[in-house]
Amino acid sequence: MKIAVIGVGYVGLVSGVCLAEVGHEITCVDLDQAKIDKLNQNHVPIYERGLEDMVAANRAAGHLHFTTDLAAALKDAEAAFIAVGTPSRESDGHADLSYIYAAAKNIAEQATDPLVIINKSTVPVGTGDEVENIVKTTRPDLQFDIVSNPEFLREGAAIEDFMAPDRIVIGVETDHARKVMAEIYAPFAAQGYPILYVNRRTSELTKYAANSFLALKLAYINEVAELCEVVGADIKGVSKGIGLDPRIGEKFLNAGPGYGGSCFPKDTLALVRTAQDHERPLRLIEMIVSINEYRKRAMSRKIAQMCENEVKGKKIAILGLTFKPNTDDMREAPSIAIIQGLQDMGTTIHAYDPEGMENAKRYLNNITYCDSALACVDSADAAVIVTEWDEFRTLPFAEIKTRMRKPVLVDLRNLYDGQSLKAVGFDYQCVGRPQETVINSMPVSDD
Structure with a gap:
């Protein structure tokens, strides 16, 4: 499956590389040109054991790409992961969702095909509803679904955690979204790793809990x-x-x-x-x-x-x-x-x-x-x-x-x-x- 990953921070980069490792065609997108240039030279901006070798191998195999061009990444893609930061706001401690909302708006503006938009970032309950409203308002004509799929990665063991997860939690609201997510994670289901389907708000709260x-x-x-x-x-x-x-x-x-x-x-x-x-x-x-x-x-x-x-x-x-x-x-x-x-x-x-x-x-x-x-x-x-x-x-x-x-x-x-x-x-x-x-x-x- 062709998939776009927006954000090449810790979660986005590890998720994109591991999804490429199991055979998906992944294009990772980031606004930071310098970071993208380094990744296109197989230089990883974070320290995670084994990650640099996986980037090089999957780029060589043609499964993994890095770009600043969101429109190109979304072309013919069936799914797009949002994996941007949600830091604490200094003013009140709430999660800063501005990057999530900006990514959702940009995806809506650039998408040309039906799309399942998957939130990989850690977000408060109800964020998926707001993302859905943003996309709907920005592009009333776009056929899309919003999914919650939180990460459970330990830094220092992130590749192991993604490739051999103790659970995969997926929050969906439609049968189509569930079908697409099942296809994305089919290689993991085939190995017997547990996949839990719940509604979107349950998935969002599960990560925080x-x-x-x-x-x-x-x-x-x-x-x-x-x-x-x-x-x-x-x-x-x-x-x-x-x-x-x-x-x-x-x-x-x-x-x-x-x-x-x-x-x-x-x-x-x-x-x-x-x-x-x-x-x-x-x-x-x-x-x-x-x-x-x-x-x-x-x-x-x-x-x-x-x-x-x-x-x-x-x-x-x-x-x-x-x-x-x-x-x-x-x-x-x-x-x-x-x-x-x-x-x-x-x-x-x-x-x-x-x-x-x-x-x-x-x-x-x-x-x-x-x-x-x-x-x-x-x-x-x-x-x-x-x-x-x-x-x-x-x-x-x-x-x-x-x-x-x-x-x-x-x-x-x-x-x-x-x-x-x-x-x-x-x-x-x-x-x-x-x-x-x-x-x-x-x-x-x-x-």
Whole structure:
């Protein structure tokens, strides 16, 4: 099937490439000429493992095209995906739908054939109705359907998630739209991946409800971790103990410095605003948002405590900047609040991240960026693991100790155990374990 994808950001690019991979003829459209030029040279503007190779392979096979010409992309296309950003409005926290509405109007103006318009972006309930009104008003003569098909992609594993989805949710209002969507996803249905057909509004809300529930699990385990630190319990054991219950599940129960990224912060806030607009406030989600914002800033105070609250003029080494590993995404990353909190206390920050340093420059000022973890910790008064990149799991601490001014490690991702760090001579603090029992607590066993 010939399909247009409007927007070559994270969701649009991954979706377009993966749909090309299963045999559809995909044309991705974006207004950014420089971005399109790079893609036509097989240079991918985001970091996602395997994506660049897939772009090159599908372009060579003739299944994937990139252009700024929307009319050309829509010619003979049976479907068009809208995959543009829906960031939070700074004024009120509502999802900014201006890009969605602009894309819908442009599609209506340029389309010449009957078209199924599919919203892949994360949008509040009822957005599909407004898109339908925009298209109908702009082009009363156009035969079209509006579909909701939210993405459930994890950054760092987006290709895997698209090609082997745990579910595909499709919100349709007509039999024709359902038929077209069935054809698009036929390669996935043939492999037995579950496809859920619902109405459009149900599909729109499902995306927000899913992300907010995952954010709830993270906020909950971080709250429990705070309690663990004062009662002598180990959050790793607690997480494993409750996660073995299949009704709870083990995922999203790793305590840390708070959630970030392009989805959870804006989606939880947008759901809160939607509920308030309908006079059905979601108090639980409101609390999650508050807990997470407080926690990110509180991590800077935890670091200061490890330095005996004398951090002015001290050098702090930050290992990991992105909100999670295997991505270069800095949006709402906990590192931002942590670093800004430390800078407010008068510290000097040196930082290293395998992929995120260039993007970090858009969010953080007055930082020295280093080309390795070892260079980052040179003469540091404390080192802080913020992002759980694999290379931080096997750091050479004997050498690191000789490089640091003071052997202090604050492990916000619980990558290490206190005994191994104590043996090397480090003062060590992690998350969800009281300082006095970090060294002597029993390891968590799978036996």
